[in-house]
Structures are given as C-alpha cells and as structure tokens.
Amino acid sequence: MNKKIKLACIIDDDKIYVNLVRRIIETKKLCDHLLIFKDGKEGIDYFETLLQNFDKEQLPEVILLDLNMPVMDGWEFLERFTKIKNKFNSPITLYVVSSSINAIDIEKAKSLSSVQNYLIKPVKIDELEAVFNKTA
Amino acid sequence: MESNLKRHFIPNENLEDDNFNYRESALLTSTGSWYIDYENKKSYWDDITRNLLEYSSDFMPSLKTAMSLFAEEHHAFIANTFSECALSGIAFDTEVLMLTANKRKFWARAIGKPVYNKDEKIIGVRGIFQDIDYIIQKEINLEKASEIVASQNSRLFNFAHIVSHNLRSHSSNLTLIVQLINDLDTLQEKLELLDNISHxxxxxxxxxxxxxxVVSIQTNSNQLRVTVNFEDTLEQVKTSVNQIIENNNVIINSDFSKAKCIKYIPAYLDSIFLNLITNAIKYKHKDRNPIINISTTRDFKNHDRVVLKISDNGSGIDMDKFGDKLFGMYKTFHYNADARGIGLFITKNQIESLNGEIFAESEPNIGTTFTIKF
Structure with a gap:
C-alpha cells in the first residue's frame, strides 16, 4: 500500500533548515525528488507557470511551507495557491512548518482548507516520516 | 510692635465678617464671580474676575464681546452651555480654556446657574471662573508620562517577541542537527553535520x-541631546557613503531652511540619515537614477515639532501588502542580496526611544517618502 512519493516541495528561506530536512529526506529515502524555493514568490511562480504548461510529473505531492519569509510570506502564498490548487486535479498535501508558536498563527493556518496540518519547528524526524508516509 | 501684632490678629476678630471670609477664600482659590443680566443686557464682574482675565479694574464687560474670553476651539461648546442655562435652566460645572486680555490661554473651571425672578422666569446667569491651569497642566503632563510608559512597554513586549522568535529558529535548527547526528549511522555522516553547526x-x-x-538604543536614549545641524549631518553622511552615491549617480536635494537644527542625539540623526539614504539607493528604480529630496518643516499645530521628510523616486513598495511589516525586524521585500532587514527596524527604534514617530508612504514604481516627527 505504500507508494513512495516522487516529488516533494519545500518553501523556506532558512538555508540551514532546508539543508537539514533535505538530509533527512535523502537518508530516509522519503521521496525521489525535491523542489526547493526560498520564498513564497518563487513557489507561487512555479505553480502558476506549471498550470500554464501542465506536466503531472512536475507537480509535487507534498508541500512544506514556512510562514515568515521575505518578499512573499507563507500567508500570501496560501492565498494565491488556494485559488489555483483545484485546477491541478491532483491531490497536493500542504503542511505549514513554522517556528511561530503564536496561537493565532496556528489557528489561522489550521482553519484553511488547503492546509493539512501545522508543524512547529523543530520538526522531528519521525514527524517528517509520518508526513511522507501518510501522503503516499 | 504691639500695634503690628494687633493688626496681625485682626482677621480673627473679624471671623464673623462673612464678606471678609468670602473674599479671602475667593482670592486664595483664584475664584472670580460674575453675573449676566439678560433683562438689561449687561454683565458684571468682581475684581478677581478682572484680575484673572487680566483686564483693568475700570474695564466694563459686555455681552457682545463675551466670546473673546474663551479660546476659539471652545466657542461652540461655551455658546451651547450658556444658552442651555439661559433657556432651559440647566446649571453647569465644566472645564474650559479661557483667553485673557493679553491673549494668554489658561484652563478655568466655569460654574454657572440660572437666576429666576418672582415669576420663575430666568433673568440671568450667575457663576464663577476659577483658575485651575496648574491642575490641568499637571494632568496633561501625567497623561504624557503615561503615554511614554505605555509606548516603552509596548516596545519592550515587541522586543521580547522578536528575541523569542529569532532565537527559536536557531535553536530549532540545532535540535534538528542533534536529531540527525543521533539518527545517522556512520561517523563520516555525523562529521558532515559539523559544518551545519558552524553555520x-x-x-x-x-x-x-x-x-x-536594539538594546543599546534603549539605554542610549538617556544620552544628552545636543543641538545638531541637519545640513552638517547630511554632509557627513554623504561623505561617508560618497562611493555609493557616485557609483549610482545619485542626486540629493535638500532644504533645511524651515528648521535648521534640532536637539537630538547626534549619532541617531547620523544613523537615520544613513539608513534612509542608503535604503533609497539600494531600492532605486531600475530605469532611472536615484533622486532623493530631503527637507524639514515645523508643525505649528503641534508645539512647533520639527518634521523631516526624505523622499525618493525608487522602486517603491506595495504598502497594502507590506505596510505593517515595513519597520519589522528581518523583513525584506526585495530580491536584493544585501537586504538584511535591520536598518528600518533600528531607525524606528531610535526615533521612538526619543518619543518621535516615523511614517512611510510609498507607491510601486513611483517612490517612497519617509516622514519623521521628532
């Protein structure tokens, strides 16, 4: 029943964090390929372009999204992503991964239909495994 | 000697003299009496009222010019209060800003009540004015002090939030590294993570x-303020970033004729100019050379407060999207590699620590204007 995830996506400006999560994903072989965007703008540009020239192979099944980022933060990404998400006709599971422990942020994120769950940094290795296994 | 002592005790002997006592307490409490006679269209003041309002003892008050006794901003209020008393018999006890013959403003307590004739018809208003300026001034100072405390408190809270948030992201990375080290099998793999720890x-x-x-801004705000010249400060900053100005063909226009100097902490004014000027250059518009206009004015309505405006023709920012984050720590809105998101945060903190304010107006592709009220 476990079908391994082919493509996942991280949107986060913290290079060290991205590096470490990449290490975990590679070591645990949680997915085949990984897309990395350093802010919401890069991320949404990718998805909006993909919608124009659709290629199912390029569509990630999992997105790990940070909230606090320069240029375009996670909230604005979510706003724009929610508008186009259904046009892909393919399930995309999005997790917010943030160091914010602000209850308002957590509630707000969880209340959004496009958000599967809210993970507080530091994420644990088994949490990441669970995210990838549940989605697969 | 004996007669002096005797004189000294005279008031005691006259304790029962009502007039003397009323006058004494009126003088001691700066309370003047007045009467407006609506039937004969005349008004009467006692000498304490004349004194209070700085009119000569032979001055004859008139109903027609009565409004000139009050500060303009209270005219509507006073007209309303007196007519309610004269027409509907509503007594009043209120605080009002009055104007003396010498056009000096002071706060007074005004009490008035209607005077009736035998037929229960209102024929006048009788009352007092009491000088309570020193009390109101104390109140205003207290309010100001409490505002300062409140703003310091909110900045402290904000700072605590920033500290916890910024330290959290590092500590969570450390935790992640430790997890990985424990999880990895070979020593070689574990050693590779050392690089991350140093990052x-x-x-x-x-x-x-x-x-x-940021902390040093708070402690430094007690430093002595000295008179700083805007022109000199600008010249110093221009010299220190001369290379950047030349490389980017920046034009800086300045007009400090309305306010040449200010009492301020020199290092802060340096830093404000430096941050806002380098900011304007950093975020210049890609199609044109930066032009920065700098000027000072005085806000006459607000105790002659000095106002500094620094505007540029740069790329601007979308205020609807970023307005509330513009002065936040580690907030950058552009792709510039050297954006570190600390400059405007420091600038705002320096200005606020000296009880000033900073605002920004901006339009994408047009430019940005920063307004600082010192």
Whole structure:
C-alpha cells in the first residue's frame, strides 16, 4: 500500500533548515525528488507557470511551507495557491512548518482548507516520516 | 510692635465678617464671580474676575464681546452651555480654556446657574471662573508620562517577541542537527553535520549582535541631546557613503531652511540619515537614477515639532501588502542580496526611544517618502 512519493516541495528561506530536512529526506529515502524555493514568490511562480504548461510529473505531492519569509510570506502564498490548487486535479498535501508558536498563527493556518496540518519547528524526524508516509 | 501684632490678629476678630471670609477664600482659590443680566443686557464682574482675565479694574464687560474670553476651539461648546442655562435652566460645572486680555490661554473651571425672578422666569446667569491651569497642566503632563510608559512597554513586549522568535529558529535548527547526528549511522555522516553547526552558530551570533544593537538604543536614549545641524549631518553622511552615491549617480536635494537644527542625539540623526539614504539607493528604480529630496518643516499645530521628510523616486513598495511589516525586524521585500532587514527596524527604534514617530508612504514604481516627527 505504500507508494513512495516522487516529488516533494519545500518553501523556506532558512538555508540551514532546508539543508537539514533535505538530509533527512535523502537518508530516509522519503521521496525521489525535491523542489526547493526560498520564498513564497518563487513557489507561487512555479505553480502558476506549471498550470500554464501542465506536466503531472512536475507537480509535487507534498508541500512544506514556512510562514515568515521575505518578499512573499507563507500567508500570501496560501492565498494565491488556494485559488489555483483545484485546477491541478491532483491531490497536493500542504503542511505549514513554522517556528511561530503564536496561537493565532496556528489557528489561522489550521482553519484553511488547503492546509493539512501545522508543524512547529523543530520538526522531528519521525514527524517528517509520518508526513511522507501518510501522503503516499 | 504691639500695634503690628494687633493688626496681625485682626482677621480673627473679624471671623464673623462673612464678606471678609468670602473674599479671602475667593482670592486664595483664584475664584472670580460674575453675573449676566439678560433683562438689561449687561454683565458684571468682581475684581478677581478682572484680575484673572487680566483686564483693568475700570474695564466694563459686555455681552457682545463675551466670546473673546474663551479660546476659539471652545466657542461652540461655551455658546451651547450658556444658552442651555439661559433657556432651559440647566446649571453647569465644566472645564474650559479661557483667553485673557493679553491673549494668554489658561484652563478655568466655569460654574454657572440660572437666576429666576418672582415669576420663575430666568433673568440671568450667575457663576464663577476659577483658575485651575496648574491642575490641568499637571494632568496633561501625567497623561504624557503615561503615554511614554505605555509606548516603552509596548516596545519592550515587541522586543521580547522578536528575541523569542529569532532565537527559536536557531535553536530549532540545532535540535534538528542533534536529531540527525543521533539518527545517522556512520561517523563520516555525523562529521558532515559539523559544518551545519558552524553555520547555526554564525547566524546565532549575528542575531545576538542585532538584538544588542536594539538594546543599546534603549539605554542610549538617556544620552544628552545636543543641538545638531541637519545640513552638517547630511554632509557627513554623504561623505561617508560618497562611493555609493557616485557609483549610482545619485542626486540629493535638500532644504533645511524651515528648521535648521534640532536637539537630538547626534549619532541617531547620523544613523537615520544613513539608513534612509542608503535604503533609497539600494531600492532605486531600475530605469532611472536615484533622486532623493530631503527637507524639514515645523508643525505649528503641534508645539512647533520639527518634521523631516526624505523622499525618493525608487522602486517603491506595495504598502497594502507590506505596510505593517515595513519597520519589522528581518523583513525584506526585495530580491536584493544585501537586504538584511535591520536598518528600518533600528531607525524606528531610535526615533521612538526619543518619543518621535516615523511614517512611510510609498507607491510601486513611483517612490517612497519617509516622514519623521521628532
């Protein structure tokens, strides 16, 4: 029943964090390929372009999204992503991964239909495994 | 000697003299009496009222010019209060800003009540004015002090939030590294993570340096303010970033004729100019050379407060999207590699620590204007 995830996506400006999560994903072989965007703008540009020239192979099944980022933060990404998400006709599971422990942020994120769950940094290795296994 | 002593005790002997006592307490409490006679269209003041309002003892008050006794901003209120008393018999006890013959403003307590004739018809208003300026001034000072405390408190709270948030991101990376080290099998793999630890420690140090910068602003705000010249400060800053100005063909226009100097902490004014000017250059518009206009004015309505405006023709920012984050720490809105998101945060903190304010107006592709009220 476990079908391994082919493509996942991280949107986060913290290079060290991205590096470490990449290490975990590679070591645990949680997915085949990984897309990395350093802010919401890069991320949404990718998805909006993909919608124009659709290629199912390029569509990630999992997105790990940070909230606090320069240029375009996670909230604005979510706003724009929610508008186009259904046009892909393919399930995309999005997790917010943030160091914010602000209850308002957590509630707000969880209340959004496009958000599967809210993970507080530091994420644990088994949490990441669970995210990838549940989605697969 | 004996007669002097005797004189000294005279008031005691006259304790029962009502007039003397009323007059004494009126004088001691700066309370003047007045009467407006609506039937004969005349008004009467006692000499304490004349004194209070700085009119000569032979001055004859008139109903027609009565409004000139009050500060303009209270005219509507006073007209309303007196007519309610004269027409509907509503007594009043209120605080009002009055104007003396010498056009000096002072706060007074005004009490008035209707006077009736035998037929229960209102024929006049009788009352007092009491000088309570020193009390109101104390109240205003207290309010100001409490505002300062409230704003300091909110900045402290904000700072605590920033500290916890910024340290959290590093500590969570450290936790992640430790998890990985425990999880990895070979020593070689574990050693590879050392590089990450040195990155975390570098960024942790940078964060703490930035936080220290903010803390030092708070402690430095007690430094002595001296008279600083805007023109001189601008020249110094221009010299220090001369290379950047020349490389980017920047034109800086300035007009400090309306306010040449200000009492301020020199290092802060330097830093304000430096941050806002380098900011304007950093975020210049890609199609044109930067032009920066700098000017000072005085806000006459607000105790002659000095106002500094620095505007540019740069790329601007979308205020609807970023307005509330513009002065936040580590907020950058552009792709510039050297954007570190600390400059405007420091500038705002320096200005606020000296009880000033900073605002920004901006339009994408047009430019940005920063307004500082010192």
């Amino acid at each position: 975390v420690s570098e960024s942790l140090n940078t964060t703490i340096e930035h936080l220290n910068e």
